[in-house]
Amino acid sequence: MYGLTVTLKDPLLRQTIRLTLAQLEEDPAQAPRIHAQHLMRISNCFTAHATEALKRNNITAAGDAIQIAIRSNPANLSAQRLYANMLQAHLGKTDEAIATLQQGLALATPDNKELPDCIHHYFQLLDTQQRDAQILDEAKTWLLRQPPPTLRSTLAQYAATAAHNLGHYAEAIRHIEENKLDTPAAHILLARSQFYQGNYTTALKHLQNRQNEHTGPTRDAILSQRIRFHTELGQLDAALALTQERINEFPQNPQPRIHRLYLLEAAKHHEQLEKETTALIKDNAANPQPTLLLPLATYAAQRAHPDLANICYRHAIPPPPDPTPSQPRLRNPKLNHAIYASLLLESLIRDNRPKDALATYRDIVTTYRTLYSNDNEGTHHALLAAAHFALNDTGPARALLDRFLNDEKNDTQTLARIRELEIHRDGEYDKNGHCIQPATATTYDAKRTLTEAIKQLRHHPRKINPATYIAVAQLLRHVNAPTDALGILEKGLLAHPTHSQLKADTIATRILCKQTQRYGTRKDLPAEITELLALRRPNPAIWTQILHWTDTDTTCPPEQIAALRTLITPLARPELTGLNLFN
Numbered sequence: 001m002y003g004l005t006v007t008l009k010d011p012l013l014r015q016t017i018r019l020t021l022a023q024l025e026e027d028p029a030q031a032p033r034i035h036a037q038h039l040m041r042i043s044n045c046f047t048a049h050a051t052e053a054l055k056r057n058n059i060t061a062a063g064d065a066i067q068i069a070i071r072s073n074p075a076n077l078s079a080q081r082l083y084a085n086m087l088q089a090h091l092g093k094t095d096e097a098i099a100t101l102q103q104g105l106a107l108a109t110p111d112n113k114e115l116p117d118c119i120h121h122y123f124q125l126l127d128t129q130q131r132d133a134q135i136l137d138e139a140k141t142w143l144l145r146q147p148p149p150t151l152r153s154t155l156a157q158y159a160a161t162a163a164h165n166l167g168h169y170a171e172a173i174r175h176i177e178e179n180k181l182d183t184p185a186a187h188i189l190l191a192r193s194q195f196y197q198g199n200y201t202t203a204l205k206h207l208q209n210r211q212n213e214h215t216g217p218t219r220d221a222i223l224s225q226r227i228r229f230h231t232e233l234g235q236l237d238a239a240l241a242l243t244q245e246r247i248n249e250f251p252q253n254p255q256p257r258i259h260r261l262y263l264l265e266a267a268k269h270h271e272q273l274e275k276e277t278t279a280l281i282k283d284n285a286a287n288p289q290p291t292l293l294l295p296l297a298t299y300a301a302q303r304a305h306p307d308l309a310n311i312c313y314r315h316a317i318p319p320p321p322d323p324t325p326s327q328p329r330l331r332n333p334k335l336n337h338a339i340y341a342s343l344l345l346e347s348l349i350r351d352n353r354p355k356d357a358l359a360t361y362r363d364i365v366t367t368y369r370t371l372y373s374n375d376n377e378g379t380h381h382a383l384l385a386a387a388h389f390a391l392n393d394t395g396p397a398r399a400l401l402d403r404f405l406n407d408e409k410n411d412t413q414t415l416a417r418i419r420e421l422e423i424h425r426d427g428e429y430d431k432n433g434h435c436i437q438p439a440t441a442t443t444y445d446a447k448r449t450l451t452e453a454i455k456q457l458r459h460h461p462r463k464i465n466p467a468t469y470i471a472v473a474q475l476l477r478h479v480n481a482p483t484d485a486l487g488i489l490e491k492g493l494l495a496h497p498t499h500s501q502l503k504a505d506t507i508a509t510r511i512l513c514k515q516t517q518r519y520g521t522r523k524d525l526p527a528e529i530t531e532l533l534a535l536r537r538p539n540p541a542i543w544t545q546i547l548h549w550t551d552t553d554t555t556c557p558p559e560q561i562a563a564l565r566t567l568i569t570p571l572a573r574p575e576l577t578g579l580n581l582f583n
Contacts, residue, residue: 039072039073040072040073040076042068042069042072042073043068043069043070043072043073043076043079044069044073044076044078045069046065046066046068046069046072046079047065047066047069047076047078047079047082049061049065050062050063050065050066050069050079050082050083051082053065054082054086059086059090062086063083063086066079066082066083066086067083070083070100074103074104074107075104075107075108075109075112076104077104077105077108077112077114077115077117077118078114079104080100080101080103080104080118081101081104081114081117081118081121083097083100084097084098084100084101084121084122084125085097085121087100088125092463094125094128094129095129097125098122098125098126098129098131101118101121101122101125102122104118105118105119105122110145110147110148115151116150116151116154119142119151119154119155120154123135123138123139123158127161129496129498130165130498130499130500130535130536131498132162132165132166132535132536133162133166133534135158135159135161135162136159136162136163136166136168139155139156139158139159139162140159142155143155143156143159152179153179153181156175156176156178156179156181157181157183157185157186157189159175160172160173160175160176160181160186160189160193161189163175164189164192164193164196165536165537166534166535166536166537167196167537167571169193169194169196169197170193170197172189172190172193173190173193173194176189176190176193177190184210184214184218184221184222187206187207187210187222188207188221188222188225190206191203191204191206191207191225191229192225194206195229196537200229200233203229204226204229204230207222207225207226207229208226210222211223211226219249220246220249220250220253223242223245223246223249224246224255224256226242227239227242227243227246227256227259230242231263231578231581232576232578232579232581233575233576233577233578234576234577234578235578236263236266236267236578237267239263239578240260240263240264240267243256243259243260243263244260247260254289254291254292254295255295257276257280257292258280258292258295258296258299260276261273261276261277261280261296261299262299262303262581263581264276265303266578266581277296277308280292280296281296281308281311281315284296284315285315288315293312293315293316293340294339294340296308296312297309297312297313297316297339297340297343297344298343300312300343300347301343301344301346301347301350302350303350304347304350304351305347305351306344306347306348306351306353306356308347309343309344309346309347309348310344310347312340312343312344313340313341313343313344316337316340317337317340317341317368337368337371338371338372338379338380341361341364341371341372341380342379342380342383344360345357345360345361345380345383345384345387346383346475348360349383349386349387349390349475349478349479350475350478352390354386354387354388354390354391354479355387355391357383357384357387358384358387358388361380361383361384361387378403378404378405378462378464378468379404379468381400381401381403381404382400382401382404382472382475383475384397384400385397385398385400385401385404385476385484386472386475386476386478386479386481387479388400389476389479389480389481389484390479390480394481397481397484398484401484401487401488404462404472405461405462405464405488405491406461406462407461407462461495464492464495466492466496466499466501466502469488469489469491469492469495469496469502470489470492470501470502470505472485472488473485473486473488473489473492473505473509474505476488477509477512482509482512482513483513485509486506486509486510486513486515489502489505489506489509490506490522492506493506498535500532500535500536500537500538501538501539503528503531503532503535503538504532504538504539504542505542506528507525507528507529507532507542507545507546508541508542508545510525510528511525511545511546511549516549516553516555517555524556525549525556526556526560526564529546529564529568533567533568537571539579539580540571540572540573540576540579541579541580543568543569543571543572543573544572544574546564546568547565547568547569547572550564550565550568
């Protein structure tokens with residue numbers, strides 16, 4: 001056997017096997033122990049190979065090596081973490097990554113040095129899937145095993161956070177106090193749990209007392225939370241005063257200046273709002289920085305300020321070049337120009353100017369034909385769909401929504417032809433969206449041919465995050481297309497079934513569409529509401545909408561409606577008048 005090892009090309013593997021053979025020859029009575037040690041060394045060997053393969057970006061070789069490592073020693077937490085990271089980061093298989101770490105943790109011993117990092121990684125992945133009940137249950141199980149102090153603090157923080165997310169505020173406070181958690185994150189979580197218990201004054205005093213213990217980013221975070229509390233309570237003057245304090249103390253942080261815009265608009269301080277936006281634009285012109293410009297453009301899109309959105313767009317993208325040069329070079333490669341273009345389009349749609357949005361899109365793609373790449377093309381399809389819905393042009397709108405939901409895989413000539421048809425199908429418009437050349441037979445044919453060309457594309461579902469589904473649905477509701485918004489949200493729930501805000505928006509949109517009964521695979525509304533109550537707490541606005549629905553519903557048994565109202569009434573929180581200001 002020893003002689004056969006010369007055929008092994010890998011020196012580390014050859015050395016490992018030779019060592020095991022020598023040990024067996026010297027002490028055959030210890031074969032079971034030697035075999036177990038051998039498998040551990042083999043596992044470490046292939047973990048090292050997988051790490052090297054990842055450095056070379058050879059995912060296939062890394063995957064093969066790491067699976068051998070795990071089969072050789074399932075308790076190898078380094079291998080389990082590496083494989084979980086590959087599944088999640090490279091393949092997008094988060095649930096499989098969670099199952100991999102769960103397997104490793106089930107076999108881990110308390111003295112394993114990899115245990116704290118593995119638990120942290122595991123709970124982080126569970127958090128991304130909003131599996132708070134599982135986090136809470138497993139954190140409490142680990143706490144019962146008497147872990148070392150550092151790990152105990154980590155587990156207690158996760159348990160408290162999960163309990164808070166589920167609305168179990170008293171339990172969250174108990175985990176913080178019993179485990180004597182004394183970090184800024186724990187102080188903020190304690191205050192948040194007190195606040196949502198209804199102890200508003202206690203929460204504010206707790207943060208105010210703790211604030212002076214900290215400097216730098218932690219003090220800034222506590223100030224930010226205090227502002228959030230005052231805002232949610234509708235105390236805009238107090239929120240503005242604290243925001244000015246943040247600006248004075250942390251002038252390099254642009255976030256409070258952007259938040260100040262929302263507060264000034266809510267408080268109807270229009271003159272101050274105009275001065276502040278002008279100052280922000282000047283500051284960015286003097287020192288261009290995405291950390292300031294992007295939140296400003298986002299504010300402009302959300303609050304329907306197309307003039308401000310256009311200024312941000314022009315700061316990110318240079319004006320159109322002379323007609324003679326070919327494709328222009330974008331000015332600042334660090335800025336994602338497609339995002340600023342999309343925010344400009346959204347601001348026009350929210351300002352009820354869909355024709356201007358379509359005309360602006362035509363100008364943009366005519367000048368920058370490669371602006372929307374495969375990575376971001378879905379976003380502008382959704383925006384164009386919203387513009388067409390606003391014009392009651394539902395055929396092209398739904399075709400564009402289909403392209404938002406699905407990746408397109410076809411030859412570049414077909415895609416180029418589709419883009420050309422999109423630009424010219426509705427006739428020619430000036431920059432203000434006024435028609436200067438009505439649609440001709442040619443453009444009518446182009447419009448009809450566009451639908452046929454889209455059908456020729458090969459589609460597969462696009463990977464879309466929950467926030468995007470929600471944002472697109474909100475825009476569709478804005479342009480009076482709630483049924484299509486509901487379709488988008490239900491697609492999102494198929495991809496992210498445990499995301500509470502997706503489910504909350506779906507319930508709200510079903511109420512709006514008066515589609516509350518069971519139909520096909522769709523559950524009736526009380527069943528959906530019951531499921532939502534067991535998930536992470538969404539924006540409380542949904543509970544008010546559900547209560548309004550229970551006031552008028554005649555389809556559910558009265559006892560079922562009464563039970564729902566008992567559960568939901570404490571969650572509606574009508575006193576938090578500023579709850580939606582930043583949402």
